[in-house]
Amino acid sequence: MADLIDALVGITPGSRLDDLRSRRPVARSDAQATYDGLVAAPADLERAGALERAAIAWWVAALSGADGLAEHHADLLGALDPAVLAALVAALPAAVTRGPYGSYPAGPLSVEDEAGPRWLAPDELRAVAGERLAAALEHAHLLTYHPRDADPGALRALLDAGWSVDGIVTISQLVAFTHFQLRVVAGLAVLKES
Amino acid sequence: MNAAVIEHRGLRRPDAFTQAQLDWVPWLRPKATGDLTEDDYAALTDRSRVASPYFRLLVRDPVVLGARTRADNDIFYNVNAGLPRTERELVAAAASRSNGCVYCASVHSRLAARLSDRRQDVQRLLDEGIGAAQDPRWTAVVDAAAALTATPPRFGPVHVSALRAQGFDDQAIVDVVQSAAFFAWANRLMLSLGEPAVPEAG
Numbered sequence: 001m002a003d004l005i006d007a008l009v010g011i012t013p014g015s016r017l018d019d020l021r022s023r024r025p026v027a028r029s030d031a032q033a034t035y036d037g038l039v040a041a042p043a044d045l046e047r048a049g050a051l052e053r054a055a056i057a058w059w060v061a062a063l064s065g066a067d068g069l070a071e072h073h074a075d076l077l078g079a080l081d082p083a084v085l086a087a088l089v090a091a092l093p094a095a096v097t098r099g100p101y102g103s104y105p106a107g108p109l110s111v112e113d114e115a116g117p118r119w120l121a122p123d124e125l126r127a128v129a130g131e132r133l134a135a136a137l138e139h140a141h142l143l144t145y146h147p148r149d150a151d152p153g154a155l156r157a158l159l160d161a162g163w164s165v166d167g168i169v170t171i172s173q174l175v176a177f178t179h180f181q182l183r184v185v186a187g188l189a190v191l192k193e194s
Numbered sequence: 195m196n197a198a199v200i201e202h203r204g205l206r207r208p209d210a211f212t213q214a215q216l217d218w219v220p221w222l223r224p225k226a227t228g229d230l231t232e233d234d235y236a237a238l239t240d241r242s243r244v245a246s247p248y249f250r251l252l253v254r255d256p257v258v259l260g261a262r263t264r265a266d267n268d269i270f271y272n273v274n275a276g277l278p279r280t281e282r283e284l285v286a287a288a289a290s291r292s293n294g295c296v297y298c299a300s301v302h303s304r305l306a307a308r309l310s311d312r313r314q315d316v317q318r319l320l321d322e323g324i325g326a327a328q329d330p331r332w333t334a335v336v337d338a339a340a341a342l343t344a345t346p347p348r349f350g351p352v353h354v355s356a357l358r359a360q361g362f363d364d365q366a367i368v369d370v371v372q373s374a375a376f377f378a379w380a381n382r383l384m385l386s387l388g389e390p391a392v393p394e395a396g
Contacts, residue, residue: 159198
């Protein structure tokens with residue numbers, strides 16, 4: 001499969017950025033392998049379905065202002081279920097904020113606690129996406145903006161919504177990896193123009 | 195049993211950022227050692243990781259763990275030009291400090307302090323955060339790491355200029371970008387699948 005990070009940054013063979021990336025060849029190939037394993041060609045669709053994976057990936061990219069990546073995922077998601085894409089697009093403006101914020105366990109670090117929203121999927125989105133995907137989107141919002149607020153209760157909410165332990169590991173990787181991917185794209189795009 | 199969240203009552207939780215060795219305990223049940231397949235061992239890449247509850251939890255998705263770990267090793271340990279190992283660990287520590295991952299910050303601040311022999315400078319990063327005073331070279335690195343850690347990332351041409359002004363070439367800047375980006379990944383897993391603990395004395 002073509003390298004998605006290269007495509008999004010606009011890295012062409014033989015260019016300066018191509019040469020720089022080629023000196024970290026495994027990081028390059030395994031970033032793509034991770035993406036393939038999570039979104040493009042996952043082996044196990046029972047733990048997390050293709051629609052769920054595309055929706056979570058789009059949500060994280062869109063929440064993070066990663067326009068190129070979000071557009072790529074919108075194509076995937078729109079082909080699978082345009083109604084879910086439309087419901088997510090409608091929910092986005094009320095969900096967007098900035099991170100990282102969050103609280104520390106009570107103690108000396110509490111002076112650094114920074115308040116921010118805990119997003120809950122609106123009813124219109126729940127109706128279209130279903131409870132299981134809605135729970136994953138809420139978790140993705142938590143991990144995107146205020147990961148230090150994560151607690152056992154957040155995982156219990158996923159289990160209660162029907163996610164398996166294997167499924168939680170996979171969607172956690174999907175959210176976390178997408179944050180890596182969008183930052184490599186953002187950073188290399190700046191370097192390319194500098 | 196399998197699908198229960200694990201609560202660690204009475205756990206000794208660290209209440210500050212530290213360079214000291216911490217444990218990490220999972221909130222979901224890792225795969226049992228006896229259930230590991232050859233594919234799982236391949237994904238763990240290093241057999242000693244079988245002892246880690248973190249890696250035995252992540253091995254529930256072996257394809258992704260394997261790719262993650264190979265990328266990790268290339269970003270942090272491929273020393274064919276680019277950013278010195280010390281500054282890669284500094285980036286990891288700064289990103290972890292910014293996200294609030296006490297466990298990740300402990301591991302990578304310890305490594306940064308050992309490689310640089312600048313324990314106090316590293317401790318100031320932990321105590322005061324990413325705005326703590328550092329020399330110009332470390333300031334450029336920490337600022338870039340923090341800008342990449344923000345959501346949305348606010349890394350821009352000013353960070354590239356500041357890094358170049360301190361003598362970092364473009365290969366080194368790629369390493370800054372990938373090291374910080376990798377901790378946007380690692381911090382989220384460590385923060386959301388378990389928590390740090392102070393090891394029992396002795």
